[in-house]
Amino acid sequence: MSKKVYIETYGCQMNVADSETVAAIMQSNSFTPVTKISEADIIIINTCSVRDNAEQKIWHRLDFLKGFKKRNKHVKVGIIGCMAQRVADKLLEHEAVDFVAGPDAYRAIPELVNETDIKASHINTNLDIEETYSGIVQYKYGENAISGFVPITRGCNNFCSYCIVPYTRGRERSSSYTDIINEVADLRDKGYKEITLLGQNVNSYYFENRDKKVDFPTLIKMVAEIAPEMRIRFTTSHPKDISDELIEVIAQYDNICNHIHLPVQSGSNKVLKLMNRKYTREWYLERIQKIKSTIPDCGLSSDIFCGFSGETETEFLETLDLMNIVEYDSAFLFKYSVRPDTAAAKNLIDDVSEQEKIERLNRLIELQNQISLKKNKADIGKTLEVLVEGFSKRSKDYLFGRTQQSKVVVFADNNFKVGSFINVKITDVSSATLKGIAIN
Numbered sequence: 001m002s003k004k005v006y007i008e009t010y011g012c013q014m015n016v017a018d019s020e021t022v023a024a025i026m027q028s029n030s031f032t033p034v035t036k037i038s039e040a041d042i043i044i045i046n047t048c049s050v051r052d053n054a055e056q057k058i059w060h061r062l063d064f065l066k067g068f069k070k071r072n073k074h075v076k077v078g079i080i081g082c083m084a085q086r087v088a089d090k091l092l093e094h095e096a097v098d099f100v101a102g103p104d105a106y107r108a109i110p111e112l113v114n115e116t117d118i119k120a121s122h123i124n125t126n127l128d129i130e131e132t133y134s135g136i137v138q139y140k141y142g143e144n145a146i147s148g149f150v151p152i153t154r155g156c157n158n159f160c161s162y163c164i165v166p167y168t169r170g171r172e173r174s175s176s177y178t179d180i181i182n183e184v185a186d187l188r189d190k191g192y193k194e195i196t197l198l199g200q201n202v203n204s205y206y207f208e209n210r211d212k213k214v215d216f217p218t219l220i221k222m223v224a225e226i227a228p229e230m231r232i233r234f235t236t237s238h239p240k241d242i243s244d245e246l247i248e249v250i251a252q253y254d255n256i257c258n259h260i261h262l263p264v265q266s267g268s269n270k271v272l273k274l275m276n277r278k279y280t281r282e283w284y285l286e287r288i289q290k291i292k293s294t295i296p297d298c299g300l301s302s303d304i305f306c307g308f309s310g311e312t313e314t315e316f317l318e319t320l321d322l323m324n325i326v327e328y329d330s331a332f333l334f335k336y337s338v339r340p341d342t343a344a345a346k347n348l349i350d351d352v353s354e355q356e357k358i359e360r361l362n363r364l365i366e367l368q369n370q371i372s373l374k375k376n377k378a379d380i381g382k383t384l385e386v387l388v389e390g391f392s393k394r395s396k397d398y399l400f401g402r403t404q405q406s407k408v409v410v411f412a413d414n415n416f417k418v419g420s421f422i423n424v425k426i427t428d429v430s431s432a433t434l435k436g437i438a439i440n
């Protein structure tokens with residue numbers, strides 16, 4: 001009987017996509033992916049290193065797995081993802097861990113699982129600039145999957161001074177556009193309704209061969225054209241690459257969702273410079289203006305963190321001010337966490353106290369909640385197209401789905417099928433969700 005592999009995913013959407021790639025690799029090596037840890041022969045934990053608390057969560061999970069392995073002696077545990085790359089040796093010292101594989105070493109996992117030699121041979125953390133997992137069709141969990149991720153770039157070259165990603169995921173590389181188009185066509189033919197093109201800096205996509213030079217606006221046009229019935233999303237965009245051409249392509253194609261996730265990180269030029277973000281506040285706000293004037297109903301979201309080195313109350317207030325100007329529909333908000341070996345860790349002093357970071361984070365959250373509520377209230381009375389995703393968490397009498405702008409909408413179930421597009425008239429809102437009545 002084939003061995004069963006259970007994969008647990010932490011962190012970003014890229015990790016969700018990578019777990020599906022790993023499941024596919026395992027399946028083609030005669031392992032069976034399962035969704036219950038109790039069934040597992042092999043447990044794989046896909047980890048995140050972006051902030052210290054993400055890593056702490058994994059160490060706690062490993063303490064649980066140590067006990068789990070005592071009760072289930074045949075089980076092997078592997079750690080993959082960014083933490084596997086960053087602290088491989090330390091992970092292997094943990095009693096629960098049998099093998100470690102970094103983000104470019106996933107094709108080696110079946111071998112690592114089968115090794116019975118000493119622990120040292122159970123590490124593979126070679127970063128490989130060629131690896132795009134070309135030719136692997138991701139394994140999709142669940143029969144009714146309607147949304148899929150398609151990674152189009154891997155790694156990052158930006159070296160934002162606070163960020164661990166360029167070290168754990170290596171240099172940026174783009175998949176060939178033919179691989180991407182084939183994968184999208186495959187998901188379309190399987191009945192998927194939505195795909196999200198993924199990359200750490202997705203809009204710096206660039207691939208050339210003898211026939212063609214393909215940049216991100218060209219690629220997303222190709223994708224929109226081969227899947228006209230599907231919603232196309234993309235994340236994460238770097239502000240430096242949000243060109244007029246890209247904004248115009250989003251406006252031009254109905255099936256490219258009117259939503260841009262455009263992390264600003266800070267509203268202060270002094271802090272942006274220390275972060276090595278390569279744009280100014282003015283430049284960013286001009287790009288936002290261009291988006292708003294070209295795509296009036298464009299959803300906007302951001303990543304912002306407070307307490308970076310050099311951020312005094314003055315710089316922090318500039319961030320709040322920028323949030324008030326842009327009026328993001330939603331934002332992921334964090335406090336700065338020093339990551340070892342990054343430029344900021346080496347060259348800057350972590351000079352904002354933990355208490356001050358927490359206070360500022362609470363102010364970020366409070367302001368964004370107010371803005372989200374205001375933005376959502378402006379949707380009351382509108383009829384919005386919603387892709388039905390499943391039952392609402394609170395009640396089986398209600399379904400939920402998302403608008404093009406990526407806002408969650410809850411509405412009474414009227415035998416709508418998951419995966420159908422319906423029109424919902426918005427009647428009530430909170431800062432997190434819209435509620436409404438389906439009108440078809």
Ligand code: 5AD
Pocket residue numbers: 050051162163164263265303304305334335336337338339
């Ligand atoms: N500390 C806090 N937040 C960070 N991010 C990245 N690195 C750090 C760090 N060291 C945030 C950024 C990024 C998001 C994925 O995580 O906002 O966009």
Ligand code: SF4
Pocket residue numbers: 156157158159160163164165166200201238
């Ligand atoms: Fe990290 Fe900056 Fe690359 Fe995003 S763009 S992954 S924040 S280095």
